[in-house]
Amino acid sequence: MAVTTAEGTRRVISLRDLTDDDLARLVRRGTEFAADPTAHSRPLSGRVVGVYFSKTSTRTRTAFTTGALRLGAQVIAYGPGDLQLNTGETPGDTARVLGGMLDGLVVRTAGDPEELRLFADTGLAVVNAMSSDEHPTQALADLSTLTARFGAVDNLRVLYVGEGNNTATALALGLSRFPGTRVEFRTPEGYGLPAGLLAEARALARDRGGRIAERHDMDDLPERVDVVYTTRWQTTGTTKPDPDWRRGFEPFRVDGDLMGRWPGALFLHDLPAHRGEEVTAEVLDGPSSIAFEQARFKLYSAMAVLEWVMADR
Known part of the structure; x- marks a missing residue:
């Protein structure tokens, strides 16, 4: 209940x-x-x-x-x-x-x-x-956006790139509840999802025939991706203790080369965006991006x- x-x-x-x-x-x-x-x-x-x-x-x-x-x-x-x-x-x-x-x-x-x-x-x-x-209501908006675009969330392949912040945790808890979804989180070392929550999401996904995984590099990316998702590197209302943290985030930028791996994939961003940091303008404003449609779904x-x-x- x-x-x-x-x-x-x-x-x-x-x-x-x-x-x-x-x-x-x-x-x-x-x-x-x-x-x-x-x-x-x-x-x-x-x-x-x-x-x-x-x-x-x-x-x-x-x-x-x-x-x-x-x-x-x-x-x-x-x-x-x-x-x-x-x-x-x-x-x-x-x-x-x-x-x-x-x-x-x-x-x-x-x-x-x-x-x-x-x-x-x-x-x-x-x-x-x-x-x-x-950020539970962000995840609900994301799931509705995906449903409107794909007809269902079931069996989608999602690549999340960036910090394992409150948007990422909600996304993990949400996507793991739909049958067959496979979510790959690629997060900088030291900025991943909380271990307990990741284990919880993995168990939920496994029970529904899906998979949740996390790595701290951008090597060996999945062959099939339906959705690429990123968020601001500097989460609203937070600061990072390491003054050189941006160096570790650089490989996790979403640009045209990354999106070009999967020509049919859609790009999502919870906004606000910092063009040139977590995502390039060509991606955010490009034909694969539904970030502003996603914002309306809020x-x-x-x-x-x-x-x-x-x-x-």
């Missing part, structure tokens, strides 16, 4: 909170909204959604705000300096206050994602819009998530 709060309210704090059926439903609903953003009857009419971002955001914050409004909700936006958390109020006390006033809360934080469960425990429908260890996926966590409350 889906993970719920004491009041039966759903939440999406991690993709682990979703059953396979939940995940498939949200991905499918995202594609339905992409085909027709008006395919609903304003199911959140009369609801109030808080959108709290303690870190910068363009796509995710806009997607959830727009999505909530289109579904009929009213929105209260909180910036990084707006809540009394900044003056020493505990997350638990803030959660109790917001839980008594709001119906749902979308949160981006660089802190411990377990703090989000304090909000969910008050009865709020809580959505993790990115935390330090996982809205459709946000609508699917908000509808799912709140509409039945």
